[in-house]
Amino acid sequence: MSLKRPMILVTNDDGISAKGIRSLFEAVKEFGDVVVIAPDSAQSGMGHAITINEPLRLYDSDLFGDTPAYACSGTPVDCVKMGVYEILHRKPDLIVSGINHGANTASNVLYSGTMSAAVEGAMENIPSVGFSLCSFDSDADFTASKSVVKNIVKHVLKNGMMDYTCLNVNIPDIPLDELKSIKICRQSLSFWDDRFDKRKDQFGKPYYWLEGEFLEQDKVEGTDLYWIERGHPTLVPTQFDMTAYKAIKELENWNL
Amino acid sequence: MSLKRPMILVTNDDGISAKGIRSLFEAVKEFGDVVVIAPDSAQSGMGHAITINEPLRLYDSDLFGDTPAYACSGTPVDCVKMGVYEILHRKPDLIVSGINHGANTASNVLYSGTMSAAVEGAMENIPSVGFSLCSFDSDADFTASKSVVKNIVKHVLKNGMMDYTCLNVNIPDIPLDELKSIKICRQSLSFWDDRFDKRKDQFGKPYYWLEGEFLEQDKVEGTDLYWIERGHPTLVPTQFDMTAYKAIKELENWNL
DSSP states (O other): SSSOEEEEEEESOTTTTHHHHHHHHHHHGGGGEEEEEEEESSOTTTOOOOOOOSBBBEEEETTTSOOOOEEEEEEEHOOOHHHIIIIIIOOOEEEEEEESOOOOTTTHHHHOOOHHHHHHHHHOOOOEEEHHHHOOOOEEEHHHHHHHHHHHHHHHHHHOOTTTTEEEEEEEEOOGGOOOEEEEOBBOOOOEEEEEEEEETSSOOOEEEEEEEEOOOOTTTTBBBHHEEEEEEEEEEEEEOBBBHHHHHHHHHTTO | OSSSSEEEEEOSSSTTTOOOHHHHHHHGGGGEEEEEEEESSSSSTTTTTOSSSSSSSSOOOOOOTTTTTEEEEEHHHHHHHHIIIIISOOOEEEEEEEESSSSOTTTHHHOOOOHHHHHHHHTTTTTTTEEEEEEEOOTOOOHHHHHHHHHHHHHHHHOOTTEEEEEEEEEEOOHHHHHHHHOEEEEOOOOEEEEEEEEEOOOOOOOOEEEOOOOOOTTTTTTTTHHHHHHHOOEEEEEEEOHHHHHHHHTTTOOO
């Protein structure tokens, strides 16, 4: 690390008052000068959404003591954009997002606001890491996660990041002394089997809650789901080039 | 095509009353039995967001004559999930999304509700195509686009789709007789240079509009941006495995 302290932007998708972002802040503050900018309310499942059809609001927050902190009315991706372009007026040296209350393994990377903030960082070519604990408990124990965060942040600040790439880190919900080594792996090809719970409101009109069950159909060695189950934190390098290169040749045979 | 008419789900992100979805409906209706389910309001920029913190509403729509049509209070991805699990109770043979009022080239695939609907279809392994016209005009001329839609839909229904892949089709905003051949290519590595327009409301409190300029920094041969500029519709096969495989080896040297 250079003598100059790194500038670290901290964000999340569970909202600025979540226990997870406080834990993330505590884990990274020793590594640099921190600025927190996070949604003013829960933004889980917002994916890579940006706010373009309504204006954004930004409020000072005193939740992090002397550390500059801001609550934003928008999505996690909005927070990254506002952090870089409106608050810092420069690219930070590192963006960390999380610690999410709940796993962002497999295809959940697409739905995840936590990971979308990191992906937005990658689009700006800023070293960025999304952290998720495999527990949806709002009072989850982040002790072990903080240790994983410190380890990874230390290495990212030392090594930098591959161009236009970010890291998706998931951490099993087990005590620190049971946590095994970090595994570098790929995103499992697993999905949700969705359902809707149809109810009636006080006027007898129907409304729906999205429910479902996650089908862990691709829990083979080399995937995040495989290693999480065996007590290993996982690290999936993540890119935003979604081109399916293997399909190009087949499509050329279509003679469109 | 088999004797049984294909079931085609039509959606978009500009909302059910947009000119683009009407044009898409008109282009595909000859190919099968159509069901329309689209957001009840504009959902541009919603990316892969899903609605999990509030309930969803679904309303019958008579905008498409005798064709079953539904307006949904949620995002484009919600529309696909509701279409499959609550309306059709089966996977359709094809999902088409659009025609978007505006390009979804390059990294815009991540922000785009139009393309996220198609990506959600790919996650269900349903052949899915997102169509976008490179014009943000709400009264844009979709005549040439309809011709491109027909060509591609015909081929998809005949050939099927590569597993867990969808198509991102962008169409230049030029007359049909100037439109050149469809090019199969990759997503350009280009981004937005963001800005925020800071204003004051009637109480003197600040609010922000996200603005910016798209930097076409990777407009080389083989990219969507390159061919669009030369009058070719582009087709980028798109996947949702975001693993940066090339980075795995480098990360293994980090000795985490």
